[in-house]
Amino acid sequence: MIETLNVHAGYGDGPDILQSISMNAHAREIVTILGPNGCGKSTLLKTVAGFLKPRQGEVRIDGQHAEAVPIHEKVRHFGVGYVPQTDNVFRTMTVTENLLMGARALDRQTRAERFDALMVQYPTLANKRRRKASALSGGERQILSLARALMAGPRILLLDEPSAGLSPAMMHEVFDAIERIRDEADLCILMVEQNAYEALSISDRAYVLNLGSVALTAPARDLLNDPAMERLYLGGEPEV
Template sequence: MSSPLLELDGIDVFYGPAQALEAVGLHVGPGEIVSLLGGNASGKSTTMKTILGLVRPRAGSVRLDGADITRTSTPRRIRAGIASVPEARRVFGQMTVTENLLAGAYTRHNRREIAADLDRMYAQFPRLAQRRRQAAGTLSGGEQQMLAFARALMSRPRLICMDEPTMGLSPLLVDQVLDEIVRLNAEFGVAVLMVEQQAQLALSIAHRGYVLATGRIVLSGTAADLLDDPAVQEAYLGRDGRS
């Protein structure tokens, strides 16, 4: 088994006196898709913010390729290979598609490589190429999610953290987005850590998963094992397969 690309070990996070995460440990291997599941206020978003450097843990460590990045700033984490697709996409609505993509490369300086990657994104996402001069805020929800993916890839990441990538999308677009995640993982070799409310859908494309409850990891395993686990089905999937 290869060494983890990302590893969280014994993470404790507090918001004032309230503890949000307790002894959280997880890992993502190179090229893996890993789902992070749990109900509201379970600690999923706090875990993601800790990985991105937006929240500092009181205890524990965050490692990338074995290097401790627990105290490293967010921009330096991006340069080291971590990218984010935030909840609700959060594209820059007044900026064009091209301007949004270039914003994803803000930590890079080689203009020739950036231009080549821009062409690559347009080849990978033909719909974005057709709308390159269009304001991002006028795109459909599915198109904005494609733009968020492409913008993250412009930083040449090794790991993309995705927070609720299917939120607010129609069932048809949800399927398209999940298919796109699988394609990006396969074609770019980028690892994915995905927080997703629709747990059954997330596990359908993941290699492994973790379940958070009240700030602690309570279950972990392969996606297939978690889908078959009666405790997961009852507590997090429900009859319709939604967390």
């Protein structure tokens, strides 16, 4: 479980971008963060991941104060995997090399087992395992970045716009993959998304941010069914 308690955070000596954010996400849950561009969604994820230190408040992972552990040990210590919004694969490396990079800390056998399991789970990657990441499509790269995070065997997965720039078909593939991960591996998934309808339809709960604060939190189903929410926060009618 991850939680933030009245977290304030910002960059350098700039203003607070996050203002007193309290939120949480549990195991076997997909929690989606929605909100307009620049409202602080990525900043919140970076703060939960430990790349940004809260100025006030606390990030807790499984009830433990998260700052006590250096960033590079977060995955091993707390099981937190983070897939950033951009630059999430090494383009000059092959699919296989990218995946193995995700599990440097593991012993050889666990690494081999995870790799084989992911090859079964993601045939697209298996077929292109010797290709350079730069030769994959955008959607295939998104799947690769997800799979690479899974190589480390995280219990908590932080995903920053996993469907960004994808065609509808590829977007559905990525969301299906995320849903399966939650159901098969009991993960706690915290995801930032612009594609609100599609994200909510696989999510359990959502937080809507505005100007660095939580404007609203609700079960995903309620948000999907509420016409006012649709107009205010979800940007109009869904594409069918």
